[in-house]
Amino acid sequence: MQRRGSTAVESNTWGSVRERLRERGLRWTPQRRNLVEVLARTDGHITGAELVARCRVADSATTPSTVYRTLDVLEELGVLQHCHGVDGREEFHVMPASEHGHLFCKACGGTWDIDDAEASALLGALRDDRDFVADLSHLTVVGRCRQCAEVATRG
């Protein structure tokens, strides 16, 4: 089986992006291919600025506006999600092992995942009381962790 130049992207989700775009009358361009290849090699959380930098490795002519617009499109396609870091900046989730929210300690900068079970207390209450379906993967909770609370109390 011979490998042609334009078929390097694989791995379920990413391999289907071209098709998902076409279904909506959208186009598969070299710039989008470059970004998708970068995303396919990434996991965890990553900012737009960092994605621009990584795209520039393969294509030094990469333009921020194109990357940000493509990220919007990929999120609409549902192959990507974002949340907000403790400073409010967008961070993109690339293929999380499982859906999760985010817990930040504003004192030590520590960060933890909030899983479905843990979040169901709030999310379930909102759903039952208001029929409001909250987005766990977009959730960021900020506060003070055990260690930092202890330090503050002792101080």
Place this chain on the structure above:
Amino acid sequence: MQRRGSTAVESNTWGSVRERLRERGLRWTPQRRNLVEVLARTDGHITGAELVARCRVADSATTPSTVYRTLDVLEELGVLQHCHGVDGREEFHVMPASEHGHLFCKACGGTWDIDDAEASALLGALRDDRDFVADLSHLTVVGRCRQCAEVATRG
């Protein structure tokens, strides 16, 4: 009782700002006084950019960096808090009637407050399970409200 030029700010919290600054060795400047006067006239949520604009009404020479730095100081003094709008931008709470979190519908842009009782489900779980003290006033939950969920299902 004669009113002197520098005693216009009143109303409990705002009137005490000068004193709170001095306790920490910080200074009461015309720029800070202007911002505090603007804040005393404001309620609800407001962005930094909007506060800069309002400060400029009284002092057209207002500089953004000074305003943003003063907002940081006021937040450290505890006379101000911020949360994040649906786009992640900081919004300052000025004297809320009661502490609350924020609920956003990403479809219709609707927004609601989350009160203490409603949030205690999640916040209590985090406290019990992890000794994590979450900050309700910083909390923003995004999702889809009842009406928007119905529309999506029907469509």
Place this chain on the structure above:
DNA sequence: GGGGTTGATGCAACGAGTTGCATTTGCCAC
């Protein structure tokens, strides 16, 4: 393969916010 449609790109200008640094000034002690 060639042509036309329309979505995508690149660019330039802009807005929001941050930071380092030289200068100014509030505040306190005398």
Place this chain on the structure above:
DNA sequence: GTGGCAAATGCAACTCGTTGCATCAACCCC
């Protein structure tokens, strides 16, 4: 009132991200 110290200001430069618009090119149809 005067002087000195340290905090605050203003400015310029910068980062990150967004938007309008002219140009380009992916895709579809023949």
